[in-house]
Amino acid sequence: xATAKAMQQPFSLRFASASFLTLWCLIAxxxxxxxxxxxxxxxxxxxxxxxxxxxxxxxxxxxGNGLSLLDIAVGLAVLVGAGRIAFTQLPRxxxxxxxxxxIVVGWLVGAGAFAAAxxxxxxxxxxxxxxxxxxxxxxxxxxxxxxxxxxxxxxWVENQFWRNFQNSLIVTAGVVTxxxxxxxxxxxxxxxSGSNLAFWILIVAxxxxxxPHSVLVAGYLPVFINSAEILRPILGxxxxxxxxxxxxxxxxxxxxxxPFTIWMLRSFxxxxxxxxxxxxxxxxxxxxxxFRWVIMPVMWPGVITTGLFSFLLxxxxxxxxxxxxxxxxxxxxxxxxxxxxxxxxxxxxVEAVAAAVSITAPLFLLxxxxxxxxxxxxxxxxxxx
Amino acid sequence: xxxxxxxxxxxxxxxxxxxxxxxxxVSVFLQSFQVTQPVVETVEVETCTPGFVGQTxxxxxxxxxxxxxxxxxxxxTEWVGLLSYTRLLQFDQVGAAIASGAFSSILAIDFWKALxxxxxxxLVTLPLVIGLGLAIALAVNxxxxxxxxxxxxxxxxxxxxxxxxxxxxxRWLFYGDGIxxxxxxxxxxxxxxxxxxxxxxxxxMMFYRVWHVAPFAFVIFxxxxxxxxxxxxxxxxxxGASRFERLRFVVVPHLMPLIIFVxxxxxxxxxxxxxxxxxxxxxxxxxxLQWLTYDLLTPDDAGNxxxxxxxxxxxxxxxxxxxxxxxxxxxxxxxxxxSAR
Numbered sequence: 001x002a003t004a005k006a007m008q009q010p011f012s013l014r015f016a017s018a019s020f021l022t023l024w025c026l027i028a029x030x031x032x033x034x035x036x037x038x039x040x041x042x043x044x045x046x047x048x049x050x051x052x053x054x055x056x057x058x059x060x061x062x063x064g065n066g067l068s069l070l071d072i073a074v075g076l077a078v079l080v081g082a083g084r085i086a087f088t089q090l091p092r093x094x095x096x097x098x099x100x101x102x103i104v105v106g107w108l109v110g111a112g113a114f115a116a117a118x119x120x121x122x123x124x125x126x127x128x129x130x131x132x133x134x135x136x137x138x139x140x141x142x143x144x145x146x147x148x149x150x151x152x153x154x155x156w157v158e159n160q161f162w163r164n165f166q167n168s169l170i171v172t173a174g175v176v177t178x179x180x181x182x183x184x185x186x187x188x189x190x191x192x193s194g195s196n197l198a199f200w201i202l203i204v205a206x207x208x209x210x211x212p213h214s215v216l217v218a219g220y221l222p223v224f225i226n227s228a229e230i231l232r233p234i235l236g237x238x239x240x241x242x243x244x245x246x247x248x249x250x251x252x253x254x255x256x257x258x259p260f261t262i263w264m265l266r267s268f269x270x271x272x273x274x275x276x277x278x279x280x281x282x283x284x285x286x287x288x289x290x291f292r293w294v295i296m297p298v299m300w301p302g303v304i305t306t307g308l309f310s311f312l313l314x315x316x317x318x319x320x321x322x323x324x325x326x327x328x329x330x331x332x333x334x335x336x337x338x339x340x341x342x343x344x345x346x347x348x349x350v351e352a353v354a355a356a357v358s359i360t361a362p363l364f365l366l367x368x369x370x371x372x373x374x375x376x377x378x379x380x381x382x383x384x385x
Numbered sequence: 386x387x388x389x390x391x392x393x394x395x396x397x398x399x400x401x402x403x404x405x406x407x408x409x410x411v412s413v414f415l416q417s418f419q420v421t422q423p424v425v426e427t428v429e430v431e432t433c434t435p436g437f438v439g440q441t442x443x444x445x446x447x448x449x450x451x452x453x454x455x456x457x458x459x460x461x462t463e464w465v466g467l468l469s470y471t472r473l474l475q476f477d478q479v480g481a482a483i484a485s486g487a488f489s490s491i492l493a494i495d496f497w498k499a500l501x502x503x504x505x506x507x508l509v510t511l512p513l514v515i516g517l518g519l520a521i522a523l524a525v526n527x528x529x530x531x532x533x534x535x536x537x538x539x540x541x542x543x544x545x546x547x548x549x550x551x552x553x554x555x556r557w558l559f560y561g562d563g564i565x566x567x568x569x570x571x572x573x574x575x576x577x578x579x580x581x582x583x584x585x586x587x588x589x590m591m592f593y594r595v596w597h598v599a600p601f602a603f604v605i606f607x608x609x610x611x612x613x614x615x616x617x618x619x620x621x622x623x624x625g626a627s628r629f630e631r632l633r634f635v636v637v638p639h640l641m642p643l644i645i646f647v648x649x650x651x652x653x654x655x656x657x658x659x660x661x662x663x664x665x666x667x668x669x670x671x672x673x674l675q676w677l678t679y680d681l682l683t684p685d686d687a688g689n690x691x692x693x694x695x696x697x698x699x700x701x702x703x704x705x706x707x708x709x710x711x712x713x714x715x716x717x718x719x720x721x722x723x724s725a726r
Contacts, residue, residue, distance in 0.1 A: 009527070013628070017524040024521055025539045027596065031554035032542055034564075038557070049567035182397045189394025198391070201399060203714065208406050210706050212657035214678035215699040219409025221682060222416070222692055255405030258398055287390045316547040319659055319675075323682055333547055337663055353557065356550045367541050371534075374541060378601060379608040 032360065039354040040147045043346035046353065057146025066143025071130050078126065082118050090114055151354035161335070161355060167246060168315065168331040174250035175314035176307050179257050184303060187265025188291055192277070202266070205259035213256060213319050224248060224324065244326035252324065253314050261306055264377065268302030269295070305377035308370055315363070332359050417469055417696035421462045469697035496698065499677045506591060506673070507655040513595045514651050515644060518602025525603070526610050537604070544600035552664025555593050583670035590661040590671065598654070602647045609643045610636070652709050657702070674702045
């Protein structure tokens, strides 16, 4: 195998490439890991200029909030165990207890129940048990790393961040459902029609995708603020003011997301052979029946991938939500923008960090579970043109 | 597929896009030529205060908004032509600056400042994103199979994170006595204040953008690397091509369509940069075009939104996007005609 030998790389090159990768991984992960560490420390430690102080948190430990070696060991064991159950047992349970056809609902219920059980064990059961164990463990039981969850408590309970979380949940769930329903229909139609009209719709959608969102919002704002007066002749006295309504924001985000969704779903539909619907049509199905009963069952991977990207768009959006929602209905991302603008004390700043980590945590889980789909979604649009 | 069926499938999506994208575009276009103002009237008000001999009376003329029957201010909308645009572009000041040779004073005008930064930002980050993405893709392709999954996982994090939070996480490393700044201060033995230096902030914003987008470029190039023709590579080796030449003449041409794709997506996205300004609170030093529109749309202290100027700025931003897109659209059009023939 002369070529194989020729393809082999000298040690220096392999070393350079490996160290470059290590450096990249460090740079990629460091800011995120660092804010996660900061969010658990008292303000003095979190904004200390000495990185060791940030990691070990002497001031936090002095306040009586710390983890001992025993805490860390048990906590890690529980985390690893929970991870293993989530990836091995949970799929089996879901498969066993859900009736056919409701697999998505089954997963939602399963994941929700698992999360609740985990939170109960980790935050409800572990602390008192470990407190007892620490008192009898001697040197193993003395705290070595300062750690406190008080900022999370302040953010979620005292500042009522859960309201923003709830709003985010409403907006993202709405956007994902509506844009997938509308988008799959359109994506299928566009993939199966070779007409000039289909081509032009796709081109116009491409132009729409490039539009800065502020352009669109400048168009909505006056209409939304005055919508009660504009709609009164049609709807009578009940005409709503659309400004500040989550429903209006859902509609706007769905529309903004639509160009991307139909392009992506179209490329997934094109991978499904046309013969499949032709066979169904020969058997007497209408186009809609063929779509519903023959194409959709094999389309789930594509739909899930597109759904992930819709979710990301709705969840990460700052511009539209901050301009079109009022203070009561604010989602998490614009809410945190308000946080660090009013930062005055270091405590406020650490609370902003804790809020930031709270927003990132679901995304982290998302990448963990759906890494493959995200990668396939990114490449689907590009590699096939 | 018959047209009726096609219309049923595509209808809802097209309707949404018409209602929420095409219609606002038209209305923004119209708004940019209009100004909506409250109607004001001048009234003579006589105020009298009791004095020693008689009353002291003062007559003043005041401008007050006209109220309708419900007590709301009456507004009028007039066509003002290009007034909003000239207010935004301030050609007279630009002309004066050019005449006097003080070019830097052009950049004191918001629009030109935003345009300057947005263009620099877009064009500087573009080669960095492509270069870094390609380098990571090549390095991962070299790495052992067992660690590739984990590396992709870590790489995806900066891409998937909420943009504002990503910007914030870097800001917290640098602003004030962030640990990186503290480290630099130790090494250089000087005081560094990142938040007060426009260029430092500009650098950080670019760093953030490259950090955020390089994973996307990496994933796409990595997928492209899997389909490189091994036979061509082997013949290149037999022909005596060095490692670099193989990269230059075999791998990069193979990836070219993907590089163009990534470049286009990045141009579109970087041109509408917005979250960086919020995350780094850079509005005193550096602003982007989309942030300018956003700022005009947010209510000022009196609760007024400068809708007409925002519309004008939005239209100007759009012109830039259209210029960026023309090459892409021409290529797609050629492809379409080519495939139809």
